[in-house]
Amino acid sequence: MKCNLLQLVFNCYKLHNKPVVKHKLNLILQPLKKYNITAMMWFNKMIASILPHMPKNLVWIFSKRYIAGRTIDDAVRVSKQLNKDGYMVTIDLLGEFITELKEAEKNRDQYINIIETIQKNGIDGNYSLKPSMFGLLLNEEACYQNIRQIVQKAVDYGNFVRIDMEDSQCVDMEIKLFRKLKKEFPKNVGLVLQAYMRRTLDDIKNLSNIHSKNNRLNFRLCKGIYVEPEKVAFKKYEEINAHYLEDLEYILKNGIYPGIATHDIPLIEGAYKLLKKYKVPKDRYEFQMLYGVTPALRKSIIEKGHRLRVYVPFGEDWFPYSTRRLKENPKVASDIMKAMFVRG
Numbered sequence: 001m002k003c004n005l006l007q008l009v010f011n012c013y014k015l016h017n018k019p020v021v022k023h024k025l026n027l028i029l030q031p032l033k034k035y036n037i038t039a040m041m042w043f044n045k046m047i048a049s050i051l052p053h054m055p056k057n058l059v060w061i062f063s064k065r066y067i068a069g070r071t072i073d074d075a076v077r078v079s080k081q082l083n084k085d086g087y088m089v090t091i092d093l094l095g096e097f098i099t100e101l102k103e104a105e106k107n108r109d110q111y112i113n114i115i116e117t118i119q120k121n122g123i124d125g126n127y128s129l130k131p132s133m134f135g136l137l138l139n140e141e142a143c144y145q146n147i148r149q150i151v152q153k154a155v156d157y158g159n160f161v162r163i164d165m166e167d168s169q170c171v172d173m174e175i176k177l178f179r180k181l182k183k184e185f186p187k188n189v190g191l192v193l194q195a196y197m198r199r200t201l202d203d204i205k206n207l208s209n210i211h212s213k214n215n216r217l218n219f220r221l222c223k224g225i226y227v228e229p230e231k232v233a234f235k236k237y238e239e240i241n242a243h244y245l246e247d248l249e250y251i252l253k254n255g256i257y258p259g260i261a262t263h264d265i266p267l268i269e270g271a272y273k274l275l276k277k278y279k280v281p282k283d284r285y286e287f288q289m290l291y292g293v294t295p296a297l298r299k300s301i302i303e304k305g306h307r308l309r310v311y312v313p314f315g316e317d318w319f320p321y322s323t324r325r326l327k328e329n330p331k332v333a334s335d336i337m338k339a340m341f342v343r344g
């Protein structure tokens with residue numbers, strides 16, 4: 001069934017200029033649009049769920065809005081434009097779970113070169129990385145040594161590296177890794193925390209023993225993107241949002257530096273209220289958003305005088321990242337499908 005569906009979509013893609021295809025898709029899509037929004041949502045989700053099985057070249061069409069490009073030159077070009085528009089950036093080389101430590105070393109060397117290039121180009125930005133790309137699940141000590149070298153390179157330029165948070169099997173290890181790095185580089189490392197994890201507020205409280213006025217903890221707070229069991233993660237939108245604001249309130253009340261990473265308007269408005277309540281100075285927090293997501297909203301945030309950092313991912317290994325983004329917002333996929341097939 002799945003295969004037939006894939007074949008159908010791919011054939012449609014190849015034939016998308018043929019009037020008969022446009023007409024047939026119109027016949028399917030128009031009634032859905034007109035009479036049944038639930039069916040439309042189902043259709044969107046169906047499109048997004050088959051994306052990972054589609055030919056890569058086709059998925060690229062959907063994905064490119066979320067990715068600066070395949071090369072460091074693309075990352076530099078996009079970052080320069082974002083800087084010009086008033087945003088800071090955080091650069092991320094795409095890639096994740098690896099199977100051999102040799103790959104980790106290659107990734108480490110690539111990151112070190114990236115830092116050199118970004119700094120030489122005078123970009124106003126820092127760096128984000130995923131520990132699984134440096135061997136976290138193969139050898140924790142080797143992973144630490146790899147990331148340590150990257151952080152050292154950033155430190156040479158007075159810069160900063162953020163440890164992204166991955167799925168629940170990585171959380172303890174990533175917190176441990178962060179503690180170790182923070183001890184050695186107290187001003188140059190930060191961590192991501194996910195508000196959907198039930199444990200997050202406790203994690204923040206436990207980490208407070210390495211927080212001080214001189215060496216503040218620096219957390220990016222996001223909702224969390226991986227599929228987790230209900231035992232460890234909140235699942236409902238309202239629960240996740242309530243936990244997000246509870247975490248953020250604790251962070252702001254205790255002088256921890258937050259990267260408020262969300263595109264969700266109720267959370268952004270909740271953050272504005274908390275920033276006012278705790279009279280947080282402008283340089284003690286920042287908003288963060290993903291490249292390609294809600295650009296009008298991000299503009300409205302800087303226009304209010306807040307600082308905002310855009311997460312700029314790039315690299316050859318763009319496939320897993322972009323399918324996560326597309327599943328998060330299946331409407332993008334179906335909008336592009338419609339644009340290709342229906343409007344021609």
Ligand code: FDA
Nearest residue numbers: 164165192222223224225261262263264288289290311329
């Ligand atoms: P939500 O998903 O409720 O979206 C709110 C609104 O934003 C949507 O209604 C839509 O309008 C818009 N939107 C959201 N995603 C979109 C998309 N892909 N395309 C178009 N519109 C979209 N996660 C993680 O587990 N580990 C990590 O290290 C990080 N790192 C990270 C860095 C930064 C800078 C950001 C902004 C996010 C992350 N994330 C992450 C991802 C995060 O956990 C979460 O999945 C996304 O930010 C989406 O959640 P929102 O808070 O935007 O809310």
